[in-house]
Amino acid sequence: MKQIFAKPQSMTDKVSHYCPGCTHGIAHRLVGETIDELGIADRTIGVASVGxxxxxxxxxxxxxxxxxxxxxxxxxxxxxxxHPESIVFTYQGDGDLASIGTAEAIHAAMRGENITIIFINNAIYGMTGGQMAPTTLLGQQTTTTPEGRRFEEMGAPIRMAEMLATLDGAAYVARFSLHDIPNITKAKRAIKKSFQYQLEGKGFTIVELLSTCPTNWGMSPNESLEWVQTDMMKVYPLGEFKTPEEGEKK
Amino acid sequence: MTYEILIAGFGGQGVMSMGMLLTYAGMLEGKYVSWIPSYGPEQRGGTANCAVVISDEEIGSPVVTEPTIAVIMNLPSLDKFEPTVSSGGKIFVNSSLIAKDVSRSDLLITKVPANDIAGELGADRIANMVMLGAVLAETRVVSEESIIESLKAVLPPHRHNLIPLNRDALERGKALVLAKE
Amino acid sequence: MANETVLMKGNEVIGEAAVRAGCRYFFGYPITPQNELPAYMAKRLPEVQGVFVQAESETAAINMVYGASGAGARVMTSSSSPGISLKQEGISYLAGAELPAVIVNMMRGGPGLGTIQPSQSDYFQATKGGGHGDYNMVVLAPASVQELADLTMDAFDIADKYRNPVMVLGDGVLGQMMEPVAFKERQSAEFVKDWATTGKQGRSKPNLINSLYLDPEKSAEHNEELHAKYMTMAKNEVRYEVKNLEDAEVVLVAYGMMARITSSVMNKAREKGMKVGLIRPISVWPFPDEAFEMALPQAKAFLTVEMSKGQMVEDVRLAVNGRAPVYFYGRTGGVIPSPQEVMEQLEAVYAKVQGGEA
Known part of the structure; x- marks a missing residue:
């Protein structure tokens, strides 16, 4: 029998704890594939966050x-x-990176730290049970914005990729989405690029990934994927905001 | 013997370096020494002071609250520290900048027109060394040679050309005290 | 400058001692009165192929320490009271993940922004946890510039030996003062850090630096293991100095800068014929209970002197355990108790002892 699909070598056999329909699993896989393809498993060090x-x-x-x-x-x-010769990446959600850890993210970019950040933006706090994130859309209901996020009280969604792209220390800043196959392919390409740039010592790289949270959004997995396209992408446009070759794209 | 020395003036008068030189010289003479600056916002422009202890014995408190030697470079420092000097202690007053007399009668008072003499030497910044020369002559806390050795150690080599001027300043301060005797 | 005696500022001495102990990474953030230390490291570390990073906050600095320590490096950070408060989260994580690091606190007065003048009011924070969770760390309290050098070097070895953070607890005066110092030649033990995240580099199993244990049984087991380690530390790392306990009827207790002042007072009291001794805890965690056992057969009273409203005095009371009265004198706000003030307090306690009141 011919094997046509397999788990990346750099991933374990552990069954994930993620909810059905959540795109964390896809993001993990894309990182795993990248580590395999670049042959860097032996010198990669990951940093897990809270969420x-x-x-x-x-x-x-x-x-x-x-x-x-x-x-x-x-x-x-x-x-x-x-270990400057190692490949270091962080994997952070939107509460972690865009709320409590904003300063750390911005200053790592400012210093041009030669690391890669995989940033999962699902517009909500997942693990703690669906509270408002800085990335929550206007009007979006969460446990802490029961009537929907109102600009007058809670401000508007934060666009981390666009902000970070303004910093001279950031080498590669991109936002892609995990809601369908063509977009997943683009996301994969961006993740691989970010690791490659790190290998080349280009400096700080970050890939923001629009992701789903069916459980806390109160939607089915399919509705969630749909909502990313219909609602999230209006607020969070996809693309590369900065590359080492072209600089910031305005 | 333990000397508890307080040196006070305003920022830029070389108060801290006077203290450091004494401390370094004491160390070169094999004594126990400590130096503590006052630190904080008042370092910038306001009054500056440092405390030096030079002793034949291990130093307990490096904090000087009742100095046996007080070196006073400006008027606010006289007002602030005159009352703290240990009875029978020695007070040195920069009479170029302080017209007021020391009111206490239980202190040995030495007036040193440090800035005037420094002016005669052509370098106002050397007033602290004139004062130090007087302090050395009056107290013999460390030798003049140890101070010169300390200068050689703390000044970068390209500043060693300043050593003769510093020596002159020390000598003028010393001469003032010897003339008094 | 092998064993040569040099005149240096306390804060700079910590830096040089750290470099000589093999520390090559320093992450810090400006705060008075410890600024000479990061400045020294910024200049000194590149000379030895080390790295200095000025972080965006104390919080970031302690987490850089976490990363570097987890990567196997000897690493240090320093701050002063308000900044140490910010580092507490990171210190708890270091303890939880069993990572060695040296943290220097040059204490200033609080609470809040307080004052930049010296203080000893972070004793509770340093010795009773500070951060969240059941953890302990060795806290060393130097009293001279020479001790800053010696204890900083020791701190790195203790940290590596137990895979635990160690704190050097000084005060503003100690950091700012100059005294002669001789850096001792020393051979640091070799510590194999096969647990560090270096990239697998051929290892079959990945290394993990972690303090999360979701399973209650595993979390409990982890806590039991940590506790056993802390008990070993408590047994092995006790340090103190005692003076004149043989016939002391009143025993002064003080640490750091206050112990210097108190020692002067003790000498003056002895000249007056008063039977006074001194206990100086050098490790404030573990607290040197045994020194009090040495004092207690003779001692009729203890007088604890601190630059706080009374923190270490609680440990003194625990050690004495009701067997003699424990008195306290302290000043706050950056005011250092003068020898004269301490002498007055001592004389009052002494009079009580003589009058049979104590």
């Missing part, structure tokens, strides 16, 4: 450190400064 992906270290067969909430880019800085 749904807190257990990311159980799913990757590479060295890992578990960071406190929001501090993954600082932890990654410490690792990378000690």
């Amino acid at each position: 749904c992906s807190v257990l990311a270290y159980e799913y990757f067969d590479v060295d890992f450190q578990q960071a406190s909430h929001g501090r993954a880019p600082a932890v990654a800085t410490g690792i990378k400064r000690v």
Whole structure:
């Protein structure tokens, strides 16, 4: 029998704890494929954050450190400064990176830390049960915005990719989506690019991935994928915002 | 013997470096020494002071609350520290900048027109060394040679050309005290 | 400058001692009165192929320490009271993930922004946890610039030995003062860090630095293991200095800068014929209970002196355990108790002892 599909070598056999229809699994797989294809499993060190992906270290067969909430880019800085030849990536959600850890993310970019951030934007706090995230859309209902997010009280969604692209220290900044196959393919290409740029020592790289949270959005998996396209992408346009070759794209 | 020395003035008068030189010289002479600066916003422009202890014995408190030697470079420092000097202690007053007399009668008072003499030497910044020369002559806390050795150690080589000027300043301060005797 | 005696500022001495102990990574954030230390490291570390990073906050700095330590490096950070408060989360994580690191606190007065003047008011924070969770760390309290050098070097070895953070607890004065110091030649033990995240590099199993245990049984087991380690630390790492306990009727208790002042007071009291001794805890965690056993057969009273409203005095009371009265004197706000003030307090306690009141 011919094998046409397999789990990436750099991933473990552990069954994931993610909810049905959640796109974390896809994002994990894309990172795993990238590590395999670049042949860097032996020198990759991941940093898990706090949120749904807190257990990311159980799913990757590479060295890992578990960071406190929001501090993954600082932890990654410490690792990378000690082992500049290693490949260091963080895997962070929107509460972790765009709320409590905003300073760490921005300053790692400002310093041009030669690390890669995989940033999962699903517009909500997942693990704690569906509270408003800084990325929550206007009008979106969460447990802490029961009437929907109102600009007057809670401001408007934060666009991390666009913000980070303005920093000279950031080498590669992109946002892609995981809601269908063509977009997943583009996301994969961006993730691989970001790791390649790190290998080349280009500096700070980040890929923001629009993701689903059917459980806390109160939708079916299919409705969730649909909502990413119909609602999220209006607020969060896809594409590369900065590349080492072309700089910031305005 | 334990000397508890307080040196006070305003920022830029070389108060801290006077203290450091004494401390370094004491170390070169094999004594126990400590130096503590006052630190904080007042370092910038306001009054600056440092405390130096030079002793034949291990130093307990490096904090000087009742100095046996007080070196006063400006008026606010006189007002602030005159009352703290240990009875029978020695107070040195920069009479170029302080017209006021020391009111206490239980202190040995030495007036040193440090800035005037420094002016005669052509370098106002050397006033602290004139003062230090007087302090050395009056107290013999460390030798002048140890101070010169310390200068050689703390000044970068390209500044060693300043050593003769510093020596002149020390000598003028010393001469003032010897003339008094 | 092998064993040569040099005159250096306390904060700079910590930096040089760290470099000589093999520390090659420093992550810090500016705060008075410890700024000379990061400045020294920024200049010194590149000379030894080390790395200095000025972080965006104390929080980021301690997490950089976490990353670097987890990657197997000897690493350090420093701050002063308000900044150490910000580092507490990271210190708890270091303890939880069993990572060695040296943290320096040059204490200033609080609470809040407080003052930049010296203080000892972070004793509770340093010795009773500070961060969340059941953990302990060795806390060393130097009293001289020479001790800053010696204890900083020791701190790195203790940290590596137990895979645990160690704190050097000084105060503003100690960091700012200059005293002669001789850096001792020392051979640090070799610590094999086969647990560090370096990339698998051929290992069959990945290494993981982690403090998360979702399973209650496993979490309990982890806590039991940590506790056993802390008990070993408590047994092995006790340090203190005692003076004149043989006939002391009143025993002064003080640490750090206050112990210097208190020692002067003790000498003056002895000149007056008063039977006074001194206990100086050098490790404030573990607290040197045994020194009090040495004092207790003779001692009729203890007088604890601190630059706080009374923190270490609680440990003194626990050690004495009701067997003699424990008195306290302290000043706050950056005011250092003068020898004269301490002498007055001592004389009052001494009079009580003589009058049979104590």
